[in-house]
Amino acid sequence: MCVIPIASLPTTMGGSDREMLHAPAPNAWETFVTSTSNPLKLLLRKLETHSRLDEEDRQAILALPYTLKTLEPQTYIVREGDAPDICAVLVSGFAYRQKLTGDGARQIVAVHIPGECLDWQNLFLDEADHNVQTLTRAELAFIPGNELQKLARSRAAIGHAILVSLLVEASIFREWVLNVGRRDALSRLAHLLCEFALRLEAQGLADENGYELPMTQEQLADSLGLTPVHVNRTIMALEGKGFIARDKRRISFPDWRRMRDVADFNQRYLHLEPQEAGSFSH
Amino acid sequence: MCVIPIASLPTTMGGSDREMLHAPAPNAWETFVTSTSNPLKLLLRKLETHSRLDEEDRQAILALPYTLKTLEPQTYIVREGDAPDICAVLVSGFAYRQKLTGDGARQIVAVHIPGECLDWQNLFLDEADHNVQTLTRAELAFIPGNELQKLARSRAAIGHAILVSLLVEASIFREWVLNVGRRDALSRLAHLLCEFALRLEAQGLADENGYELPMTQEQLADSLGLTPVHVNRTIMALEGKGFIARDKRRISFPDWRRMRDVADFNQRYLHLEPQEAGSFSH
């Protein structure tokens, strides 16, 4: 078990603020934000990996008002017991959901990548049942909860897309229960790396050269129900056997087919259809 | 790992059929069904443990049309890959969700009790990503998927209640990841037994005398990521130390406080508020 001294962790949101934008006429927003394009584009892309939207739906999403903030690594976004009323979309960087046992052991129960919404799991419940933290430095677009609900109600396809996203998250939780409960360390780690490959690729953040994995081995351990020491052994075994190649924190897959096999990986649970057909999807 | 020979398992739905009831005027349905009262009452009770509904909502739910079927133990209700279009509510008996690894190890990812709907996790996705089976002999009320969707759309409180039920299920998945990933066998099993206590009590199926647990030790093992042999060791340890008492398959808790402590059990993740305050909720 790997005990995190809670006191030593950074506390709640400190991050640079920007003014609230009520993103107006299409194609006018570029001037307001850091990145060269609307940060909500990735949210749109995410929704479209699971559902079909028409042009009006797309414009409606891109026109949502938001506040952009940059948060330092390990900043809490939601704390267990909170009553969340906003909705944060990850624009860049990574985040994770986490629960602690009574004696301080941490289990990461989900890892989020750009384009994903961090609050749907809590938004409709009275109090949060787990913590959400940034993993790396991250930019978040905060959308007022009621704006999103309004949109979900007025445009059925968007409401449906949000529901599907929620259900896909639930599907991933189930696969994690299986992964942690029934696979040995080697396939377990391999499985997680495959999941990241597919999800990142769907968001345009991974290709045949693999992807940048910004997690420490300790964080991987906490995602897998293992020890940092054993994750280290296991990651080196995966590398030694040629299932993965590493360069700094970039992971790539010399032979995806073999990788998928050790990982016992079947992408069905990710429900990636509406567009797609990338390097990893076969 | 505990390998289930798939070929030996019973296949899809065989069970006694009854005609479709379009349950009409309130209080007229009793004549049609086995039990002395509307089987949808438990669904209503379930929804009301997480959300508030008014009298009209209640009547609307009890007036839903359904077909009642009795299924034998281990009957498949949904199979991975299916495109489900009905919605089954568990009226009596137990059911579970399950996934298999490539080499046949089984992980139970959820256990369902009377009043719970078995298909919300799959209904809005194109294909099921896991299997759902009865655990015991069970009565199911099949509600046409579109009837429920119609109701969810026309009555916001019901739509919200369904969404909350889904989110609570997701919350339970997260707790299971934590349980399997970070608790040792003793607290892990204890935690599961506590969860059942609370959930069954909320449905009126457990009291200070505990509850009937119809799971074999093998099924418990598959829910906990353990071996049947070790579940046996552990259950006897819980009994030996006085955390639980057993009589046949009835489990009771001589000292709930101590039980909750070994289990590291905090009921927050079950989101049981709107009514409640039973023997276990303190």
Add this chain to the structure above:
DNA sequence: ACCAAAAAAAAACATAGGTTTAGTTTGTGG
């Protein structure tokens, strides 16, 4: 480019839980 701190790697040793096999009890259908 340098330094401190964090992360990764390595090695030796410990243990919770897995495996195998066998005996006993309980439940169920005839």
Add this chain to the structure above:
DNA sequence: CCACAAACTAAACCTATGTTTTTTTTTGGT
């Protein structure tokens, strides 16, 4: 009420992963 199968209990042994400690490498701030 009997017989058979399923479930449970038991015990001996094994191994994947945990623990602890030390060393090396990488990272990030100035």
